[in-house]
Amino acid sequence: MANTQSATDLFIQHFDFWPKLSAEEKQLLSENTKIVNYSKGDHVHQGPLDCIGVVFIKSGQLRVYTLSEDGREVTLYxxxxxxxxxxxxxxxxxxxxxxxxxxxxxxxEVLLTEVAAFRRLADNNTDVRCYAYQLATQRLSEMLWKMQQVLFLSADRRLAIFLLEETEKNGGDEVHLTHEQIARYMGTAREVVSRLVKYFNQEGWIKNSRGCITIIQRDSLQELAGNQVDM
Known part of the structure; x- marks a missing residue:
């Protein structure tokens, strides 16, 4: 099975518990891992309604978010x-x-390990269980950092942090996102982002064009962000 072999190869490369699995556990993992493709805009996981299993992203991008009582989305990571x-x-x-x-x-495109198989591995193998909790702890830390920004930092400071973190990920000075996308990732309104982008542009810190923001004065943004940037 081509999909099983592909899954096996990726598990060997990316999951540090793979060498510590028994032959039976490796077989269980491979036989219950499949390739799944999602189109842009698809709902991959719908909160308490879902528990689909562990996903390993081969290509593309997923957005993890929470919902407020009034339906407002806050992107977590x-x-x-x-x-x-x-x-x-x-x-x-x-x-x-x-x-x-x-x-x-x-x-x-993701590799999806079905939840029943992963639960069986985690229940019976300490290395798998420790890996899962360590990864969950890392994700929860990212979520708390994002909530801290939303609750306690001003919008201009959050935008500075966002632009610096995005360019750090991309390895350049450009952020190729619309104001609407940035607002969704920051958990604010598009009008707020547009107003702040205009202000940053007037200060000479950035250059704004359609669908692209280029950082001109990184030091100024770093000063505004303070020591909050998670590089």
Missing amino acids: RLFADDVGILTASCALEYLTFDVYIDAEEDT
Whole structure:
């Protein structure tokens, strides 16, 4: 089976518990891992309604977010190629009850390990269980950092942080996102982002063009961001 072999190869490369699995456990993992494709805009995980398993992103991008009581979305973090999504299997991990929503931001291909198989591995193999909780802890830390920004930092400071973090990920000075996308990722209104982008542009810190923001004065943005940038 081509899909099984592909899954096996990727598990060997990216999951540090693979060498510690028995032959039977490796077979269980491979036989219950399949390639799944999502189109841009698809709902991958719908909070408490879902527990699909562990996803390994081969290509594309997923957005993890939570919903307020009035339906406002707050982006918690994004998953890119080579990232692992563990909160889509939260029902397999005892005491992990934080529900999130996940959408495909681009056409995305993932390897999906079914939750029943992963739960069986985590229950019987300490290395798998420790890996899962360590990854969940890392994701929860990212979520708390995002909520801290939304609750306690001003919008201009959050935009500075966002632009610096995005260019750090991309390895350049450009952010190729619309104001609407930035607002969704920041958990604010598009009008707020547009107003701040105009202000940053007038100050000479950035150059704004359609669908692209270029950082001109990185030091000024770093000064505004303070020591809050998570590089």
